Amino acid sequence: MESGPLSHQLGFDGFIWFIGVVEGLDDPLKVGRSKVRIFGWHDKDTDSLSTDDLPWAYALVPVTHAAQLPTYRIGDWVVGFFLDSRLGQQPIITGVLPAIQQA
Amino acid sequence: MAETPTSPRQVKLRRCSILSPTLHMRAPRDQRESIQKQGIDISRSVMKIDIYESLFQNTIAGSIEVRETQGLAEYFPLTGTEFFYLEFATDYLGEERVFSRLFRIRRVGDVSFPKNEERVYTIDLVTPEFFESLSSRVLKKYTNISCVDAVKDVMKTYLRVPDKKMADTNFEESSGVLSAVMPNYTPLQAINFFTTLSLTKATPHESNFVFFETLDGFYFTSIRKLILDARSIDDSKLPTFSVNANKLTGAPTISERDAYNTIIKLHQEQTFDVLVDTATGVLRSKMLHLDFFARKWNEEDSRYTETFKKTTHLDTYPVYPDNFDQSVGRNVKMFIVPTNLSSANSKYSASVGETPVPQRLYESIVLRNRQLKELRHLRTLLEVPGQPDLRAGKVVIINYPSSRALQDATGNPSMSVVQTPTPYHSGRHLLTSVRHSLRLVSLGIMEYQMHIEAVRDSFGAPLIGYTEDSQDVDESGICV
Numbered sequence: 001m002e003s004g005p006l007s008h009q010l011g012f013d014g015f016i017w018f019i020g021v022v023e024g025l026d027d028p029l030k031v032g033r034s035k036v037r038i039f040g041w042h043d044k045d046t047d048s049l050s051t052d053d054l055p056w057a058y059a060l061v062p063v064t065h066a067a068q069l070p071t072y073r074i075g076d077w078v079v080g081f082f083l084d085s086r087l088g089q090q091p092i093i094t095g096v097l098p099a100i101q102q103a
Numbered sequence: 104m105a106e107t108p109t110s111p112r113q114v115k116l117r118r119c120s121i122l123s124p125t126l127h128m129r130a131p132r133d134q135r136e137s138i139q140k141q142g143i144d145i146s147r148s149v150m151k152i153d154i155y156e157s158l159f160q161n162t163i164a165g166s167i168e169v170r171e172t173q174g175l176a177e178y179f180p181l182t183g184t185e186f187f188y189l190e191f192a193t194d195y196l197g198e199e200r201v202f203s204r205l206f207r208i209r210r211v212g213d214v215s216f217p218k219n220e221e222r223v224y225t226i227d228l229v230t231p232e233f234f235e236s237l238s239s240r241v242l243k244k245y246t247n248i249s250c251v252d253a254v255k256d257v258m259k260t261y262l263r264v265p266d267k268k269m270a271d272t273n274f275e276e277s278s279g280v281l282s283a284v285m286p287n288y289t290p291l292q293a294i295n296f297f298t299t300l301s302l303t304k305a306t307p308h309e310s311n312f313v314f315f316e317t318l319d320g321f322y323f324t325s326i327r328k329l330i331l332d333a334r335s336i337d338d339s340k341l342p343t344f345s346v347n348a349n350k351l352t353g354a355p356t357i358s359e360r361d362a363y364n365t366i367i368k369l370h371q372e373q374t375f376d377v378l379v380d381t382a383t384g385v386l387r388s389k390m391l392h393l394d395f396f397a398r399k400w401n402e403e404d405s406r407y408t409e410t411f412k413k414t415t416h417l418d419t420y421p422v423y424p425d426n427f428d429q430s431v432g433r434n435v436k437m438f439i440v441p442t443n444l445s446s447a448n449s450k451y452s453a454s455v456g457e458t459p460v461p462q463r464l465y466e467s468i469v470l471r472n473r474q475l476k477e478l479r480h481l482r483t484l485l486e487v488p489g490q491p492d493l494r495a496g497k498v499v500i501i502n503y504p505s506s507r508a509l510q511d512a513t514g515n516p517s518m519s520v521v522q523t524p525t526p527y528h529s530g531r532h533l534l535t536s537v538r539h540s541l542r543l544v545s546l547g548i549m550e551y552q553m554h555i556e557a558v559r560d561s562f563g564a565p566l567i568g569y570t571e572d573s574q575d576v577d578e579s580g581i582c583v
Contacts, residue, residue, distance in 0.1 A: 008468045010393070010439040028455040031396075041286035043242035053244035055284050058396070083441050087296070088286035089462070090441055 006085060013085035019097070022076045023051040032059045032069040034093070036078060041088055057091040072096050114489065114541060114551045117190040117201070119146035119167075121208070123179050142188065145175065150223075150543050152189065154204075156317045156495045157536035157556075158326075161236075161291045163316050165189075165206055165228040172220045181211050187228055191541065193491060193551060196359060200491040202318050207234045230316065232262045233291070241285040241293040247460060250277040250301040254294050254314065254323050261290035268320040275324040277301040278308060282460040294323075300467055303327055307413045310470035311478075317494040318539070324496070326474065327415040329533065333498035341531070342493060343500040344369075344485060345524075367552065368486035371503070371528075375422065375480045384436030384469070385476045386428040391437060392465035397445035404433050405469045407477075411561075414474060417498070417531045418561040422480045425568030438472075440464050478535070481528060481559040489551030495537050501557055502529040526564035532557035 006013045020042075024035030035054040043049040057080060059070040070093070072078065077097040083090040122142035127135045148171035156163045167187070169175070179185060190203035212225035239261050245253050251274055258264040281300060285293050294314050301312035303325050311326040333341070344366050357365075380386050386407050393400045407428045411421040446452065447459045483501055493499070502524035524530075538554040 008438045008440050008464075010441065028457050029452065030455075038286070042284065043287075045242075049242055049244060049284070053246075053284065084464075087464075089283055 006087075010083075015081055016085050016088070017079065017081045018091065020057070020078055020080065020091070022072055022074055022078060023054065025072075025074060027056070030069075032061070033057060034059070034070075034072070034078075036080070036091060036093065038091065055089055055091060057093050059093040060095075113544070114191045114193040114549050116146045116149070116541070116547055116549055117192055118144070118188060118203075119149050119152075119190075120144045120188050121175070121179065121181075122186040122188060124184055126179055142186075143175075145169065145171070146547070148173075148175070152539075152541040152549070154189075154318065154539040155536070156315070156539075158313050158315050158495050158533075159535065161294065161314055161316065162230040162233040163204075163318065164230070164233070166212075167226050167228065168223070169226060170221060170223045172222070174220075174222070176211050176214065176222075176224065181208060181226070183208055183210060186231070187226070191549070193489065195363075195491045202491070204318060205231060207231050209234075232264055232316075235262050236289045236291040239290060241288050241290055244282070244284045246282045247280045248282070249280050250297040250312070251275065251323060253297045257290050257293050257297075258321065261293075264321060268316075270320055273320060273322040273324060275312070275328050276304045277312065278304045279463065280460060281463070298323070299471065300464060301325070302463075302467055302470075308466065308470070309414050309474060310467040311474040315495060317496065317537075319494060322496060326478065326533070329496050330415050330417055330498065330531075333531065336498075338500060341498060341500050342490060343502065344487065345502040346504060363488050363490050365488060366485055367488070370484040372482040372484065374482045380423075380476070381431050381435060383472065383476055384438070385473050386423065386435075387431040387433060388436040388438060388469055388472070389433050390465050390469045391439045392442040392444070393439065394442050394445045396443060397449065399445045401444075403465075403469075405473070407473065410470065410473055414470070416561040417533060417559055418563045420562040420565045422477070422560070422562055422566075424566040427569050429569065438465070438468050440468060477560045478533070478558050482535075483532065483557045483559075485553075485555050485557060487553050487555060489539060489541075489553050493534065493537060493553055493555060495534055497534050498531050499534060499555075499557060500530060501532050527562045528559065530559070530563045532559050 018038045018041060020036035020038035022034050023037050027033040033056040035051050036057040037044070037054055042054060061068055061070065077099065078093045079095050079097060080091050080093040082088050083092050120142035126143065127139040130138045148169045149167055150170050151168040152165065154163055154165040175181065185208045187206045187208055188203070189206065190201065192199055192201045206228035207230065209227040209229045212227065214222050214224040216222050241257060241261055245256075255269070255274065258269060279302065283296070285296070288296060298312045298314045302308040302310050309325055309327045312323065313326065314321070314323050316322070342364055344364055346366065346369060388405050389402055390405065391400060391402045407423055408421065408425050442462045442465055443459060444461045444463070447461045452458065505523055505525040534555050535558050536556040540552045540554060541549040542552070544550045
C-alpha cells in the first residue's frame with residue numbers, strides 16, 4: 001500500500017491490476033469465484049497464508065455470455081484488478097493468461 | 104555528589120551515546136566490554152537535540168546536531184547500523200523527571216568545517232520500530248478480529264514493541280470485528296489500515312482513531328477519548344497559556360508554574376477555509392456503498408450540523424452556524440465504496456455455510472474525513488518552556504485576549520479593547536504535535552524548549568444559526 005490518503009470514490013484511487021495463480025475453485029456459492037494467490041501481494045508460502053485464507057476473487061464474464069460461469073482451472077494464471085484499489089481486499093479477475101506446454 | 108537542580112527550561116543530559124555493533128572489535132582490549140555495553144559517549148559534542156512527536160505520525164523521530172574534532176563519522180564509521188541512546192532529566196515542580204529512549208541512526212547529514220579540524224553535522228534518528236517496519240512485511244490473514252487486537256498483534260509480532268511501551272490504558276477498545284488479508288503491507292501500513300476502519304465502542308460511533316508514539320510510549324486511541332479523558336481534569340490543573348505578554352513580564356517574580364506556562368513565541372494560523380471545507384466534504388457529503396453481488400446500493404447524506412451534535416468536541420459550539428451546510432449541494436463530495444453488507448447476510452450464503460464478515464468501510468469513511476479535518480480549524484503554533492507532561496494528544500488551555508468589545512451592551516464604538524479572553528477562540532486545545540528541542544547552554548546543561556501545535560475544533564460561544572430547510576439545495580444545485 002502506497003502512502004497518501006485514498007479518496008474512497010470508486011475509480012478515483014487508481015486502477016491497481018495484478019497477476020495471480022488460481023489455487024482453489026471450490027466456491028460454495030457456485031458463482032465462479034476462486035481463490036487466487038496474487039504475486040507480490042500474497043505470501044507464496046502456503047504455510048503462512050493458506051489457500052483458504054486467500055480472499056475470494058470474483059470473475060468478470062463476457063457481456064455476451066453473462067450467465068456462463070468461468071472455466072479456468074487450478075494453476076491458471078489470471079489478470080485482474082482490485083475493486084477497492086490499494087486496500088487489496090476485493091480482487092476481480094478479468095481474464096486468463098495463455099500458456100504453452102512445458103517439457 | 105548531589106546534583107544541582109535544574110531551572111525551568113533546563114535539562115541535564117544524563118547519557119548521550121552511540122552504540123555501534125562492531126566498534127568494540129577495534130577498541131583496546133580493556134575497553135571492549137564497556138564500549139560494547141555503553142557505547143561511546145558523545146554528550147560533550149552534542150549541540151542540539153530535536154525530538155518530534157505527532158498525532159499524525161506513527162513513530163517519533165529526531166535529530167542531533169554534533170560539533171566535534173574527532174571525526175566520529177569516519178571513526179565508527181557511521182553507516183546507519185548504529186543506535187543512539189538518549190537519557191535526560193529535568194526538575195519539574197519539585198520532582199525530577201527522567202526520559203530515556205533508544206533511537207536508530209538513520210543517516211548523517213552534510214558536514215561543514217567551520218574552523219581547523221572542527222566539523223559540524225546532523226545525525227537523523229528514527230525509532231527502531233520505524234526501521235523494523237520498513238524492513239518487514241505483514242502477509243497474514245486476520246479473521247473475526249477487532250481492530251485494537253489486530254494492531255496489538257502487529258506491534259508484538261512484527262514490530263517487537265516491548266510491553267512497557269504498550270500500556271493497556273493507551274489502547275482503546277474498538278467496535279466490531281473484521282476479516283482482512285494483509286497484502287504485503289509494512290507493519291505500520293497494516294496498523295494504519297486497521298486505524299482507518301476503527302470505530303469507537305461507544306455509540307453513536309466516532310471514527311477518529313489515531314496511532315502514534317510519544318516519549319511515553321505508543322497510543323491507539325480515538326481523539327474522542329483524548330478529549331473525554333481531559334474533561335475529567337479541572338481547568339485549573341491543565342497547562343494554561345495566556346496570550347498576554349504584559350501580565351508576565353511586568354511582574355517582579357512569577358511562580359514556577361507560571362514560568363513553565365510562559366509563551367516564548369506564538370503564531371496563530373487561521374486554517375479555517377470554507378472553500379476547502381466545502382470541497383472536501385466537511386460541510387456536507389454523501390456516501391454511496393455498493394454491494395454488486397447483491398445488486399443493492401445505499402446512499403446516506405451527511406451534514407456537519409447533525410454530526411457535530413453527535414460527536415465529541417473540545418468545546419460546545421460548532422465553527423459553522425447551524426444549518427449553514429444546507430447551502431452546499433448534497434453531491435459536492437461523494438464517497439463510493441464497495442461493500443458486501445447485503446450479500447454477506449443473504450439466506451443463500453448462510454444455507455451453503457458461508458458467513459463472511461460484513462465490510463463496514465462505509466461507516467468510518469465519512470465520519471473520519473470530517474472529524475480529522477474539523478480538527479484543523481484553528482491551529483496555534485507555540486514556543487514554550489519544556490514541560491515533561493506536555494505530549495502530543497494532551498489537552499491544554501490557550502486564552503486569547505478579545506480584540507473587540509463583545510460584551511458592550513451599549514454598543515459604544517469608542518470603548519477600549521476588552522482584555523478578557525475571547526469566547527470564540529479561547530479555551531481547550533488539543534496538542535497535535537510537539538517538538539522537544541534541547542540546546543546546549545553549558546557543559547552537561549541544555550535548555551529545554553518545546554514547539555507545540557495546538558488545534559481547536561469548536562467555539563466557546565454560539566454563532567447565529569440559519570433556519571433549517573430554508574436554504575436546502577437539491578441534487579441539481581437549485582435551492583428548494
